[in-house]
Amino acid sequence: MTVQKSMYMGGMFFILSEIMFFFSFFWAFFHVSLSPSIYLNLNWPPLNFSLLDSYSLPLLNTVILLSSGLTVTYAHKSCLIGERLHTIDGLL
Numbered sequence: 001m002t003v004q005k006s007m008y009m010g011g012m013f014f015i016l017s018e019i020m021f022f023f024s025f026f027w028a029f030f031h032v033s034l035s036p037s038i039y040l041n042l043n044w045p046p047l048n049f050s051l052l053d054s055y056s057l058p059l060l061n062t063v064i065l066l067s068s069g070l071t072v073t074y075a076h077k078s079c080l081i082g083e084r085l086h087t088i089d090g091l092l
Helices: 002-034 057-080 084-091
Strands: none
16 A cells, blocks of 8 residues: 555656746746847847747657557557457557
């Protein structure tokens, strides 16, 4: 019982730390963008700042992430019903 409670609390602390981590990134972004400092010459976005084309590398990374999630889900479902060959295919 004590081990289960400790595992539950550890999981909750991990999720809480991730929430605080992402909150700090968004807080920093909004702080800099809404009140730019003198070091940025009071401009946001900074001068000579180039953006990535959203249809190149970010799109490729999104497609890879979604397809890997789909194949792992397929492998997991195949494993649950006992189809070993389909599980291996999904993981490959």
